[in-house]
Amino acid sequence: MKRVCLFWFSLAIIKSAIIAGTNDINLTVVAGAETHAMIEACDCPKDPGGGLSKRAFLLKKIGRGEHSLFLDAGGFSGGGIYDSYTEGRAADSLRTIATLRGMGVIGYDAAAVGDDDLQYGGKWLKERAAEAGVPLVSANCFVNASETLVSPYLLIKKGQYTIGVTGLTPREKLFDIDKSVSIKDPVSSLRKYWKEMTERSDFQVILSHLGQENSIKLRDSFPECDLIVNGHRKTDIDPVILKGGAPVMQFGFQGKSLSFVDLRISGKRVDVIRSGWLTAGPEVPEDSSIVEVTRLTQKKPEQVYDLYIMSQCPYGLEALASFMGFVKAFPALGWNLWFIGTVESDSSLTSLHGEGEVRDEMLWLAVKELYPDKWVKFLEQCSENLLNSSAAAADLGLDKDKIGKWIASKGRSELAYHYTRSKRLNINASPTLLINNSLYGGQISKLRLGKIECAQKSDESEFCDSLPQCIDDSDCRETGKIGRCISGNCEFRDAVPFVFSVLVADPVFQHPESEMIATTRELFPGANVDVVTIDSKKGKELIKEFNPQALPFYVFGKEVKLTHNFSSVESGLLEKSGGLIFKDGIARRNYYHLRKQEKGSAVLFVDPFFTEISAVLNAVFDDSMPEIRLKPVFYSEPTGEKIVGTEERFRQEESKRWLLIDRMSKEKFRGYLKEYVENPGSSYWFSFCRKAGLNPDTIASWALRDSFSLEEQWKLLRNLSIKEPLVLFLNNREIVTAGSLQELKSVLSSYTRRNRK
Numbered sequence: 001m002k003r004v005c006l007f008w009f010s011l012a013i014i015k016s017a018i019i020a021g022t023n024d025i026n027l028t029v030v031a032g033a034e035t036h037a038m039i040e041a042c043d044c045p046k047d048p049g050g051g052l053s054k055r056a057f058l059l060k061k062i063g064r065g066e067h068s069l070f071l072d073a074g075g076f077s078g079g080g081i082y083d084s085y086t087e088g089r090a091a092d093s094l095r096t097i098a099t100l101r102g103m104g105v106i107g108y109d110a111a112a113v114g115d116d117d118l119q120y121g122g123k124w125l126k127e128r129a130a131e132a133g134v135p136l137v138s139a140n141c142f143v144n145a146s147e148t149l150v151s152p153y154l155l156i157k158k159g160q161y162t163i164g165v166t167g168l169t170p171r172e173k174l175f176d177i178d179k180s181v182s183i184k185d186p187v188s189s190l191r192k193y194w195k196e197m198t199e200r201s202d203f204q205v206i207l208s209h210l211g212q213e214n215s216i217k218l219r220d221s222f223p224e225c226d227l228i229v230n231g232h233r234k235t236d237i238d239p240v241i242l243k244g245g246a247p248v249m250q251f252g253f254q255g256k257s258l259s260f261v262d263l264r265i266s267g268k269r270v271d272v273i274r275s276g277w278l279t280a281g282p283e284v285p286e287d288s289s290i291v292e293v294t295r296l297t298q299k300k301p302e303q304v305y306d307l308y309i310m311s312q313c314p315y316g317l318e319a320l321a322s323f324m325g326f327v328k329a330f331p332a333l334g335w336n337l338w339f340i341g342t343v344e345s346d347s348s349l350t351s352l353h354g355e356g357e358v359r360d361e362m363l364w365l366a367v368k369e370l371y372p373d374k375w376v377k378f379l380e381q382c383s384e385n386l387l388n389s390s391a392a393a394a395d396l397g398l399d400k401d402k403i404g405k406w407i408a409s410k411g412r413s414e415l416a417y418h419y420t421r422s423k424r425l426n427i428n429a430s431p432t433l434l435i436n437n438s439l440y441g442g443q444i445s446k447l448r449l450g451k452i453e454c455a456q457k458s459d460e461s462e463f464c465d466s467l468p469q470c471i472d473d474s475d476c477r478e479t480g481k482i483g484r485c486i487s488g489n490c491e492f493r494d495a496v497p498f499v500f501s502v503l504v505a506d507p508v509f510q511h512p513e514s515e516m517i518a519t520t521r522e523l524f525p526g527a528n529v530d531v532v533t534i535d536s537k538k539g540k541e542l543i544k545e546f547n548p549q550a551l552p553f554y555v556f557g558k559e560v561k562l563t564h565n566f567s568s569v570e571s572g573l574l575e576k577s578g579g580l581i582f583k584d585g586i587a588r589r590n591y592y593h594l595r596k597q598e599k600g601s602a603v604l605f606v607d608p609f610f611t612e613i614s615a616v617l618n619a620v621f622d623d624s625m626p627e628i629r630l631k632p633v634f635y636s637e638p639t640g641e642k643i644v645g646t647e648e649r650f651r652q653e654e655s656k657r658w659l660l661i662d663r664m665s666k667e668k669f670r671g672y673l674k675e676y677v678e679n680p681g682s683s684y685w686f687s688f689c690r691k692a693g694l695n696p697d698t699i700a701s702w703a704l705r706d707s708f709s710l711e712e713q714w715k716l717l718r719n720l721s722i723k724e725p726l727v728l729f730l731n732n733r734e735i736v737t738a739g740s741l742q743e744l745k746s747v748l749s750s751y752t753r754r755n756r757k
Contacts, residue, residue, distance in 0.1 A: 024264065024265065024266040024267075025066065025067060025158065025159040025160075025161070025264075025265050026067060026262060026263070026264055026265075026273070027067055027068070027069060027158055027159075027262075027263045027264075027265055028062055028067060028068045028069070028260060028261075028262050028263075029068075029069045029071065029205075029227065029249070029260065029261050029263060030058075030059060030062065030068070030069070030070050030071070030258050030259070030260045030278065031071045031072070031073060031229040031249045031250075031251065031258065031259050031260070032055070032071075032072055032073070032251050032252065032255055032258045032259075033072060033073035033074055033075050033076075033112075033114070033209070033229070033230070033231030033232070033251035034074075034075035034114075034231065034232070034251055034253050034254070035050075035052070035055075035072070035075065035076050035099070035254060035255035036075060036076070036077070036078060036079075036080065036116075036254060037052075037076065037077055037078030037079075037092065037095035037096050037098070037099040038050050038051055038052065038254040038255050039051060039052050039053075039095055039098055039099065039102075039294045040053075041053075041054055041280070041282070041286075042254065042256070048281070048282050049256050049279065049280050049281040049282050049284070050252075050254045050255045050256035050280050051255065051280065051286070052098070052099060052102045052255065052290055052294060053102075053286035053287045053288075053290040053291050053294070054255075054280035054284045054285070054286055054287075055106070055255050055258065055280055056102060056105070056106050056286075056287035056289070056290040057280075057284055057285050057286060057287040058258065058278050058280060058284065059106050059107075059258075060106065060287060064107040066157075066158045066159045067158070067159075069109050069156070069158065069163065069205075070106065070107060070108045070109050071108070071109060071110055071111070071165070071205070071207060071229055072103065072108055072110070072111035072112065072207070072231070073111075073112045073114075073167070073207040073208060073209055073229040073230065073231020073232075073251060074111070074112040074113055074114025074115075074117055074167070074169070074207065074209035074231045074232070075114040075116055075117065075209065075231055075232065076096070076099050076100070076103065076111060076114070076117060077092075077096040077099070077114070077116055077117045077119065077120070077125075078091075078092035078093070078094075078095035078096045078099070079092035079093070079096075079116065079119055079120075080116035080119060081116075081421065081424065081425060081437060089120075089302075089304070089334060090302065091302055093120050093124075096117075096120065096128070097128055097132075098293060098294040100128050100129055100131075100132035100134050101132045101293045101294075102290045102293050102294060103132065103134045104132035104133035104134050105289055105290060105293055106290070108134055108135070109135065109154075109156050109165070110135050110136075110137050110154050110156065110165040110167070110207065111129070111134055111135065111136055111137070111167075111207070112136075112137055112138060112167030112168065112169070112207035112208070112209050112229075112231060113125070113136055113137070113138040113141050113149070113150060113167060113169050113209070114169065114170070114209040114231060114232070115169060115170050115172065115173070115183075115209065118141075118169075118181055121180075121181075122141070122143065122149045122180060122181040123180070125149075126149060126150055129150075135151070135154055136150040136151070136167075137150060137151050137152070137153060137154050137165060137166055137167035137207065138150055138152070138167045138168065138169045139152040139153065139166045139167060139168060139186070139189050139190040139192075139193050140168055140169055140171075140183060140184045140185065140186045140189035140190065141169045141181060141182075141183055142181070142182050142183075142184055142189075143180060143181060143182075149181055152166060152190075152192075152193045152197075153165060153166040153193055153197045154166075155197075155200055155201055158265075159265075161202045161203060161265055162200065162201045162202050162203075163201055163202065163203050163204075163205060164197040164198065164200065164201030164203070164204045164205065165204075165205045165206075165207065166190060166193065166194075166197060166204075166205070166206055166207070167206070167207040167208075167209070168186040168189075168190060168206065168207070168208045168209060168210055168218075169183050169186070169209055170183070170186075170209055170210050170211070170232060171183045171184075171185070171186070172420060173416075173417040173420065186208075186210060186214075187218075187221050190206075190221075190222070191221075194222060194224075198224055202268075203226045203227075203265070203270060204222070204224060204225045204226055204227075205225070205226065205227045205228070205229070206218055206222065206225055206227075206228045206229070207229045207231060208228055208229065208230055208231060208232075209231040209232045210230075210232060211230070211232040211233040211234070212230050212232075212233060212234040212235055212236060212248070212250075213235075215228055215229075215230035215232075215248055216228075216230075216241070216244070216245075216248055219244065219245035219246050219248075220245075223245075225246050226246055226270050227246055227247055227249065227261070227263075227270075228246055228247070228248045228249070229248075229249045229251075230248055230249065230250055230251065231251055234250055234251070234742070235615060235740075235741050235742050235745075236250060236742075236745070237742065237745045237746050237749055238250065239257075239259035239260070239275055239276050239277045240259055240261055240272075240275040240276075242272065242275070247261060247272055247275070249261060249275075252277065252279075252280075255280060256279070256280055256281075257277045257278060257279045257280065258277070258278045258280070259275070259276075259277060259278075260275060260276060260277075260278055261274070261275040262274045262275070302334055302456070303333075303334065303435055303436055303452065303453060303456055304334040304335070304336075304435070304436055304437075305323075305333065305334065305335040305336070305433065305434075305435055305449070306335070306336045306338060306433070306434040306435075306437075307319065307320065307323050307335070307336070307337050307338070307431060307432075307433050307444075308338045308339070308340050308422055308427045308430065308431065308432040308433070308434070309337070309338075309339065309340065309430045309431045309432075310339065310340050310341070310351060310352055310353060310357060310361075310430040311339065311357055311360045311361045311364060311382070311389070312353040312356070312357045312360060313352070313353070313430040313431075315430060315431060316430035316431045317382065317383045317386065318383075319431035319433070319444040320337070320379060320382070320383035320431070321380075321383035321384045322444050322445045322446055322449075323335075323433075323444055323449070324376065324379050324380050324383060324384070325446040326445075326446045326449040326450060326453075327376065328376070329446065329450060329463040330450075330453055330463065333453070337379070338418050338421060338422060339351075339361045339364075339415060339418040339419065339422070340352075340418075340419070340422045340427060340428060340429075340430055340432075341357075341358065341361070341415070341418070341419040341422070342419055342423065343416050343419050343420055343423070347416070349412060349415055349416060349419060351419075352430075358415065359407075360388070360389050361415055361418070362407045362411035362412070362414070362415050363389045363390065363393065363403060363407065364378075364382075364389055365411065365414045365415060365418075366403045366406040366407050366410075366411065367389075367393060367398060367403065369406060369410070369414070370398075370399075370402060370403065370406055371396075371398055374396050374398065377396060378392055378393065378396060378398075381395060381396065431444060435452065445471075447467065447468075447471050448471060450463055450464070450467055451467060451471070451475075454467060468488030468489070469485075469488055469489050469490055470483075470485035470488060470489065470490050471485065471488075472485050473485050475490065476490035476491070476492065477525070478492055478525075479525070480494065480495055480497070480525055480526055481493065481494060481495055481525055482494070482495045482525055482526075482564060483525075494526075495524065495525040495526030495563070496524075496526045496559055496560075496562045496563045496564075497526040497527075497528060497559065498524070498526060498527060498528065498556065498557035498558075498559035498560045498563070499527075499528050499530055499557040500517075500520055500524075500527045500528065500529050500530065500554070500555075500556055500557070500560075501530050501532065501538075501542060501554070501555040501557075501579075502516070502517060502529065502530065502531045502532070502552055502553075502554055503532055503533075503534060503539055503542050503543070503548065503551055503552060503553040503554075503555075504531060504532070504533055504534070504551055504552045504591075505533065505534055505551050505552075505591040505593060505733075505734070506533045506534075506535075507754075508590065508591055508734055509730075509734065509736045509747055509750070509751075510590055510735075510736055510737065512552060512587075512588040512589070512590055513531070513552040513554075516552070516554065516587060517529055517531075523565045523568065523569065524560065524563050524565060526563065527560075534551065534593055542555065543593075545577050546576060546577060546579075546581065549589075549592070549594060550589035550590075550591060550592045550593070550594075551589060551590070551591040551592075551593060552587065552589065552590070552591070553581070554581060554582055554587060555579040555580070555581055556573065556579055556580040556581070557579060558575075558578060558579060558580065560580060561580075572586045588721070589721060589735070590734065590735040590736070590737075591733055591734050591735070592720070592732075592733050592734075592735075593733060595732050595733050596732060597731055597732060597733055598731055598732040599731055599755070600626070600731070600755050601629075601730070601731055601732055602626055602627070602628045602629070602728060602729070602730055602748070602751065603628070603629045603630075603631055603728070603729040603730075603732075604616075604620060604628050604629070604630050604631070604726075604727075604728055604729075604744075605631050605632070605633045605717070605722050605726075605727040605728075605729065606630065606631075606632065606633055606725065606726055606727075607632070607633045607634070607651065607725035607726070608632055608633075608651060608654040608655060608658065608676075608680065608681070609647065609650075609651050609654075609680070609681050610725040610726060612726075612740070612741045613677070613680045613681075614677040614678075614680055615741050616726065616741055616744065617630075617673055617674075617676070617677045618677060619741060619744070619745055621670070621673075621674065625748060625752075626748065626751070626752050626755075628748075630658070630662070630669075630673065631658070631659075631662075631713065631716075632651075632654070632655035632658045632659065632713065633655075633717065633722060633724075633725055633727070634648065634651050634652050634655050634710075634713075634714070634717075635648060635651075635723070636648050636652075637714055638652055638710035638711060638714055650681070650683075652710060654681070654685070655710065655713065656703055656706070656709055656710050657672075657685060657699060657703070658673075659709040659710070659713060660699065660702045660703060660706060660709060661694065661699065663709070664702055665694060668692050668693055668694055671691075671692035671693065672688055672689065672692040672694060674692070675687070675688035675691045675692050676688050686699075720735060721735070722735070724737050726738040726739070726740075726741075726744060728744070728747060728748070728751075730751060
């Protein structure tokens with residue numbers, strides 16, 4: 001109940017807009033982005049909430065009028081690579097219409113056009129937004145040389161003041177968009193309208209769908225700007241970036257939170273009174289009028305299948321052959337084929353199998369563009385008959401010269417869009433299949449995919465009638481039973497029951513036991529999983545009996561030896577105290593309960609050559625962060641002789657400097673790292689030393705005499721099972737692996753709040 005009371009109190013503060021003087025006003029700006037037509041709240045166990053109707057409730061409590069400004073920085077449409085709930089193109093377009101109608105009912109003052117908002121066509125978007133009463137804005141989205149698709153800027157009256165609002169659309173191409181729309185350079189395009197907009201307005205706002213880094217750079221390009229809203233990729237978890245210039249507001253993914261700033265506008269002066277998040281959590285009611293609007297556009301969901309391959313990868317071609325059989329069985333299927341590669345810093349294209357594969361994939365794309373009616377047959381020829389692309393094109397009677405001209409004019413740009421997309425999604429394995437933007441881990445076969453599709457639409461394909469009950473044993477599942485697939489039918493028998501005890505710490509940030517429990521249940525249907533904490537009676541009994549060195553700790557009942565799958569895990573187990581436990585190194589641990597607890601301590605283990613090392617260290621140096629010690633991560637045993645790989649040798653040399661400076665001159669260690677972030681991995685370490693007030697010769701002398709720092713650090717890394725480039729060690733007990741800078745910041749923020757309680 002306390003949480004709800006605080007929620008209402010915060011809204012009461014925001015809603016208060018009292019005119020301080022004749023022309024002075026308080027203005028509450030609320031911003032969002034990347035909502036991806038999230039109509040209903042997510043009922044997910046982690047970070048639930050969001051949804052259009054909850055957002056509407058929050059904004060309606062603030063109220064429309066001269067004391068509020070409601071903004072969206074793009075990404076409001078359904079579909080695209082970042083939509084976790086895509087339902088197929090038709091249903092996603094209806095979700096987009098519902099979202100626009102809802103935004104119109106709420107009373108959004110302006111919305112920028114994001115790249116994914118163009119996927120149904122520029123004209124379609126413009127018409128639907130106009131019907132819904134949502135003012136769209138983009139200064140660099142053009143339909144011809146001089147005409148923008150939507151307004152390049154808007155003039156919005158608030159009290160005695162006029163606010164100019166413009167928007168910017170990213171040029172990065174991640175999916176097909178309307179080819180009648182061209183996205184020009186954001187900065188140069190906006191400059192054409194900036195002078196006019198500033199002359200006609202008192203204050204200026206930029207809705208930027210360019211991502212945090214490029215949004216922040218707009219401060220320098222347009223110093224007169226009073227407020228920027230970032231609506232695309234971000235690394236900060238704060239609602240507003242206040243340091244360094246104009247405030248930069250952030251977004252909450254899927255509309256689960258909205259950022260706000262309370263501004264005091266007085267004359268030519270704009271001051272930030274307060275800022276924060278409005279969270280559309282489970283406790284927030286839904287707005288009934290929005291529920292009614294969205295009900296008008298409901299449609300049966302459809303699956304979308306995205307297959308990523310390399311055109312000369314034998315595994316990719318094998319998967320493509322099976323996939324095309326599946327496609328033919330469902331003529332109305334929503335599917336796409338994408339290529340995997342890299343766009344280098346000089347804009348050149350590279351692929352695993354060389355330049356020949358790059359040329360090959362451009363030919364594939366030419367066939368798709370020029371001969372759409374032959375596209376499926378072409379893919380069948382390349383995958384099933386294993387013809388090379390040129391032979392397949394010739395066999396189908398396609399014009400070689402026409403294809404060559406297309407490749408010369410469009411080939412590289414079209415293939416670059418495929419490579420950029422796969423890189424953005426971190427897809428590098430051929431084949432990789434996504435179903436509705438979620439990774440599919442099963443076999444790519446006509447039968448297996450057919451079962452998935454038939455579960456959605458059993459009445460729409462004759463193929464569904466011919467499917468067997470099961471394809472293999474994995475289709476035969478019942479609680480407490482072992483299923484066998486025999487001649488397409490499932491047969492069951494009772495599974496051997498046994499207790500699987502899981503000893504965990506609580507609370508912790510990560511739960512590696514979840515995956516282990518899921519795997520155990522899959523292998524052993526008779527497993528009775530018993531999760532206990534170290535402070536419970538049974539937990540204390542397990543600690544006394546087995547003396548585990550770290551958690552989670554697992555104990556199989558001895559009956560597991562009678563199960564039909566025991567042979568698959570037997571080599572990784574050993575018997576102890578009447579049960580079976582994992583051998584060292586088999587199961588991941590994240591809590592070292594035998595170490596002395598140091599409440600509030602935080603150590604960051606980081607690879608000095610980590611790709612985001614500069615951003616990571618700058619985040620650690622931020623005053624809002626708790627005090628964090630830094631220790632290096634490396635990956636090979638320091639032999640003192642030969643280290644495998646040149647990069648690893650340099651990594652260990654830099655790691656040794658970190659360890660020595662931290663030990664011998666601790667007060668200057670942070671200064672050294674602040675210089676290091678300017679050029680990480682550079683061989684000019686001596687320059688970093690001088691700027692930090694350290695003598696490079698002294699550091700070199702320390703390194704020559706030191707014979708144990710790296711060895712001791714290696715021992716610590718092994719004892720804590722640290723093998724990743726970014727790992728937090730909290731309270732001298734808990735290991736938290738961070739996959740990115742954003743995840744690191746999120747954990748540290750939660751850790752700080754936890755310690756304050």
